[in-house]
Amino acid sequence: MPRDTTLIPPSAAQLKWLERRERLVFLAFLAPALLFLVLMFLVPLGMFLSQSLFDPHFTLENYQKAFTRPVYMKILWRTLVVSGETTLICLLIGYPVAFVMAHGSDRVKMMVTALVLIPFWTNILVRMFAWMALLGRNGVINRGLMETGLTDAPIPMLFNQFSVTIGMVHFMLPYMILPLYSVMTNIPQSLMDAAANLGANTRRTFLRVYLPLSLPGIGAGVLLVFILSLGFFVTPALLGGPQNTMLAQIIELEINDSVDWGFGAALSTILLVLTVALYALYDRFLSAEKIYEGR
Amino acid sequence: MQGGSRIQISDLSKHYGPVQAAEAVDLDIGQGEFVTFLGPSGSGKTTTLMMVAGFTVPTRGDILVDGRSIVPVPVHKRNIGMVFQNYALFPHMSVADNIAFPLQMRGLGKSEIRERVARALDLVRLGQHGGRRPKQLSGGQQQRIALARALVFEPSILLLDEPLGALDAKLREEMKFELKQLHHRIGATILFVTHDQEEALTLSDRIAVFNDGRIMQTGRPDELYRAPANRFVADFIGETNLLSGRVTDGGGEVITIDAGGQSFAGRMRSGFARPSSEATFTLRLESLRILRGEEPADCRAEGVIEEFLYVGNSTKYLVRLVSGQRLTARVPGNLPDETLRVNSKVTLGWNIDDMLLVEAA
Ligand SMILES: Nc1ncnc2c1ncn2[C@@H]1O[C@H](COP(=O)(O)OP(=O)(O)O)[C@@H](O)[C@H]1O
Numbered sequence A: 001m002p003r004d005t006t007l008i009p010p011s012a013a014q015l016k017w018l019e020r021r022e023r024l025v026f027l028a029f030l031a032p033a034l035l036f037l038v039l040m041f042l043v044p045l046g047m048f049l050s051q052s053l054f055d056p057h058f059t060l061e062n063y064q065k066a067f068t069r070p071v072y073m074k075i076l077w078r079t080l081v082v083s084g085e086t087t088l089i090c091l092l093i094g095y096p097v098a099f100v101m102a103h104g105s106d107r108v109k110m111m112v113t114a115l116v117l118i119p120f121w122t123n124i125l126v127r128m129f130a131w132m133a134l135l136g137r138n139g140v141i142n143r144g145l146m147e148t149g150l151t152d153a154p155i156p157m158l159f160n161q162f163s164v165t166i167g168m169v170h171f172m173l174p175y176m177i178l179p180l181y182s183v184m185t186n187i188p189q190s191l192m193d194a195a196a197n198l199g200a201n202t203r204r205t206f207l208r209v210y211l212p213l214s215l216p217g218i219g220a221g222v223l224l225v226f227i228l229s230l231g232f233f234v235t236p237a238l239l240g241g242p243q244n245t246m247l248a249q250i251i252e253l254e255i256n257d258s259v260d261w262g263f264g265a266a267l268s269t270i271l272l273v274l275t276v277a278l279y280a281l282y283d284r285f286l287s288a289e290k291i292y293e294g295r
Numbered sequence B: 001m002q003g004g005s006r007i008q009i010s011d012l013s014k015h016y017g018p019v020q021a022a023e024a025v026d027l028d029i030g031q032g033e034f035v036t037f038l039g040p041s042g043s044g045k046t047t048t049l050m051m052v053a054g055f056t057v058p059t060r061g062d063i064l065v066d067g068r069s070i071v072p073v074p075v076h077k078r079n080i081g082m083v084f085q086n087y088a089l090f091p092h093m094s095v096a097d098n099i100a101f102p103l104q105m106r107g108l109g110k111s112e113i114r115e116r117v118a119r120a121l122d123l124v125r126l127g128q129h130g131g132r133r134p135k136q137l138s139g140g141q142q143q144r145i146a147l148a149r150a151l152v153f154e155p156s157i158l159l160l161d162e163p164l165g166a167l168d169a170k171l172r173e174e175m176k177f178e179l180k181q182l183h184h185r186i187g188a189t190i191l192f193v194t195h196d197q198e199e200a201l202t203l204s205d206r207i208a209v210f211n212d213g214r215i216m217q218t219g220r221p222d223e224l225y226r227a228p229a230n231r232f233v234a235d236f237i238g239e240t241n242l243l244s245g246r247v248t249d250g251g252g253e254v255i256t257i258d259a260g261g262q263s264f265a266g267r268m269r270s271g272f273a274r275p276s277s278e279a280t281f282t283l284r285l286e287s288l289r290i291l292r293g294e295e296p297a298d299c300r301a302e303g304v305i306e307e308f309l310y311v312g313n314s315t316k317y318l319v320r321l322v323s324g325q326r327l328t329a330r331v332p333g334n335l336p337d338e339t340l341r342v343n344s345k346v347t348l349g350w351n352i353d354d355m356l357l358v359e360a361a
């Protein structure tokens, strides 16, 4: 006859096992993804990055080269500046767009969302070639300008900093808008109403209430766009000239052309460390928890 | 401390397409009066309040404060205190900064702000919590902070939209007392919105009962309870037996109707048209007595107890009359009568004056 276990109070060990079982189930759910990540990503990444330090014996030569040769420092600096510009322009354009998406009428919301997402769903190469067709010497814009007599000669718009920045902003905008939107849409209207009721005009309501509450979105969007920009390859490669080379292009060059894996790995490590550092800064100062709970 | 303003609302209406959210609201609110908008959800209470606060532009009508129209005045210049339904405290500011906000907007000096914030915190008995974030406070504390923030700039009008709705029952009772005390201390004119009739009865100087965007009746709590002007108010405020039926004798001082096979009589009431076909009476639960022996009563009816509910300070009996009509009676006292059980035979009695006409057709 089966024992009626419900009559016996559970022992401490039993309860502990029940608790542990819950955690084990979660671990089991994660196992395939973890395994894949470790075997296919972390291990090869570690192997690759370690090449920057071992040749085959320990050496700092690769880093020395990266930090002492002016050309590499110049490219790193340029990468930071271009990424910064792209991020800033994306923020200035994206913030109002996200605001309309979050607070506009349903119709407006749908239209703007579609405008933001359609390029997002379009292949990046298609978009870059479209920019080439627009900005080239014989591109749509230059021909239009010359035919209307506004200019005599084509304006150089392609294969320079201008085209790189335009292409990058175009590609990155959704990555700025979507985090901003997701934060803004959760800012309750009643807070704006309360600010007005307490005597704040529109400008002060924005500066004292809306802007601080949207900071986590600004942080997330800026971080995402800046980090993606740092490692960006396709746009500077297709729309930029030799004077617009960015870090990712150099890494590709070292590995594919010069076959200098150690140096390529050193540059990659520098990029990775920068990215992680930026993320740590964001987490420290701009995450939603910081804004809402203080300290 | 600050005194109140007179608010005159006349013919105030707000239409959203075909929806008449508020329609022809008329109300004259005296200085320092505590007036409650009471009504079911969707009856136009918030809409009316929002027009006073300035968030909603009226379709028609006017609002005067101390004789001057405030309709053209933008929200941030109205100087009206308000406690929002879910408090609307700024989550990124400390409690003290929340309360300082309206004072900063008015350009007060730092030391005066500090002083007044401290006083406001004391007023709501949360002196030590100035440094915390709103999220770190309980619901009741958050609500008191919202109150302090709405009062710190000493507005002459305070608006509250269902401020007790989110609190648990015990805290709600406490806050009722606090609100009433606060009102006596600051003397501001208060407009209070609720769908809870008990809150309205206990707090208000006067109540405006809303239904479908219109005011059904305005009056002191006891007036509304004892002399509801119509069927809606009779039904909405307090518990009652509503008795509707065909008029069998409507010619004289006393009107008789047939409701569910039972004959009920009540007096003709001034302000009502003489009923020719249908009429409705209200008979409060506590107006019904369970008669002992030959105890005298104007009217009486026999029946059996179908069900009873013990509610602490009284017991409610659902009685099915011989005719089949049901009446509910409330017997006061905290000790229920052991002889009154389900299926016990009882005789109900009441005074004819307690049978009040509320609808005539
Ligand atoms: N912005 C709006 N647009 C359309 N209808 C509204 C709007 N605000 C309120 N209403 C309608 O007006 C009526 C009254 O609403 P409200 O004043 O909020 O009622 P209460 O506060 O009494 O619950 C409801 O039927 C509601 O649906």
Ligand SMILES: [Mg+2]
Pocket (backbone or CB within 6 Å): B042, B045, B046, B047
């Ligand atoms: Mg409401």
